[in-house]
Amino acid sequence: MEHLIRVQNDYDRQVLAWLRGRIGDAALQTAALRLGGQRKPYLSTICRSLGIRPPSRRQFAAEAARMHRAVGDTYLARIREILGQSPAEAALRQ
Template structure:
């Protein structure tokens, strides 16, 4: 979609991904084509024309932190399971 819409930074990429998930590629492409004059439209212009307000940078940061915390917890749980397996084995009890 970046070939149709101006994307300048990570926040723009997050908003674009959010819009694609929310309204779909076809609707987004239609809006971008309708709003394009000689240049690609900004994401803010597309959102305004659709009557949609994207999440704030802070909301994206919170979601990212939650995903990161879930990933860290999954890795920690995996390591704990391995440690427990080692300690439960007869060879692990001798150490």
């Protein structure tokens, strides 16, 4: 989709992924072609034309932190499970 829309930084990439999930590629492509003309439109221009306000940088960061915490909790639970086993049980699992 970056061949149709001007993407300048990581935040733009996050917004583009969010927008693709929200409205779909076909609608996004139609909006980009309608607004593009000779130049690729900015992502903010596309959002304004669709009447959609993307999440803020802070919201994306909070979501990433929640995901990282969930992954970490999963690994910690597995480590605790391994440490709670007797040495004989641990040898059988390897």
